[in-house]
Amino acid sequence: MINWAILGPGSIAHHFAEALKKEGESIHAVGARNKEKAEVFAEQFDISHVYEGFQGVFDNPDVHVVYIATPHAFHYETIKEALLHGKHVLAEKAITVNYQQLEELAALAEEKQLILAEAMTIYHMPIFKELQQLIDAGKIGKVQSLSVNFNSIKENVPTNRFFNPDLAGGALLDIGVYALSFVRLFMKEQPSEIISTVTKHETGVDQQAGIILKNEQGQIATITLSFMVESPERATIMGTNGFIDIEKFSRAQKATVCYVEEEKTETIENGETESALRYEVRAMKELIESDVPHVTLPYTKDVMGMMDQLRQQWEIEFDFE
Structure with missing residues (x-):
């Protein structure tokens, strides 16, 4: 026990x-x-x-x-x-x-x-493991680009955790970590090129950003983050022969796959949104109790490295760092 x-x-x-x-x-x-x-x-x-x-x-x-x-x-x-x-x-x-x-x-x-x-729920949702198998099998061709939107209106209170620099506030570390984790999971390798733009809150933290990432294989990802607007939480994986659309991607249980040449659409369901944290528990137990490779920590490091680069571009540094 x-x-x-x-x-x-x-x-x-x-x-x-x-x-x-x-x-x-x-x-x-x-x-x-x-x-x-x-x-x-x-x-x-x-x-x-x-x-x-x-x-x-x-x-x-x-x-x-x-x-x-x-x-x-x-x-x-x-x-x-x-x-x-x-x-x-x-x-x-x-x-x-x-x-x-x-x-x-x-x-x-x-x-x-x-x-x-x-x-990080994204690394453990069963739907993503199935989608990775589908992609590896070449069902949508070679993945060329990804698109992620994650926006959520936050009450404009400078002292709360979303906007307070003393609490490492900002959209990037709060919701951007989900978007970047999704991108890293489905990119073949770590992005080597990052272009971005940002809108800052009066406290100096990021409250809205547009991000473009590219790796050495030519895969490109675009991300929009915002604490200023509300929109569907959506991610799309685009390949040479089709694309995969995922709503509520941070705890997804369903995805729509469009096969372009066959002009066919397929809905895939796996896992349950409400069980997202249970999957995290199971994954942690497996890491503790067995010799399975710890594959998520390298992804976590890559994401943290990307967030460092973005904050450097935006000239955002917290006093306690």
């Missing part, structure tokens, strides 16, 4: 705890800066060990893996302490604020023979 601990019992942590329960997993401990909040969470999910702060979780020898659901501005320090105390770590996205932080933590995890992973 693997004993899990949850740090930061906010909204996403509630959903993750529900996924753990449905998977029959043991939630051994919860830690929060506000102990009363932790106690309410513990009562709801029948958690026996409750801590004010995180140190008690780190010191508990019966905790095997820590799920971190705090704002990403604080992930680096929290992940580092968890790894130093011998805990596997699954951290919400963005896993860190920059590549240097992630590279250091990944090296520490390797040294300690521990698993470090980002809770």
Whole structure:
């Protein structure tokens, strides 16, 4: 039995705890800066060990893996302490604020023979595994381009996590990480060329951006991100003989495949949107319990590297970096 601990019992942590329960997993401990909040969470999910702060979780020898659901501005320090105390770590996205932080933590995890992973739904949705098989079989020809739109209107409050630079705010680290993860998953290799433009919020963080990426194989991806408008969350993979259209791509369960030469359309369904976090739990367990390759961490590193390049282009750097 693997004993899990949850740090930061906010909204996403509630959903993750529900996924753990449905998977029959043991939630051994919860830690929060506000102990009363932790106690309410513990009562709801029948958690026996409750801590004010995180140190008690780190010191508990019966905790095997820590799920971190705090704002990403604080992930680096929290992940580092968890790894130093011998805990596997699954951290919400963005896993860190920059590549240097992630590279250091990944090296520490390797040294300690521990698993470090980002809770990125895209890497674990069954539909994408099936689509990768379809693409590898040449069903839509050679993939040449991808298009991703991810837009969500956020309340214009400069102090909230979306716009506050002290909390590493901005659309890129919040929703852009999904778009870039999707692109990296379906590109044959890491983009080597990045062109972009940005609209900044009054606080200095990015609130809208257009991004073009190209790799050495000539594959091109275009991404639009915005906290200023609402639109369908959509991704399209375009090949020489067809294309794949995916709505609500971050937790997709359905895709439409259009075969151009045959003038035929096919709908593919696999997995369930509501089970997205359960797939993350299963993937983390498999990494801990077996010798399967940790294929998602290299993707996570590539995405973090792209986000670093984009913020450099936009001249956005957080004071605490």
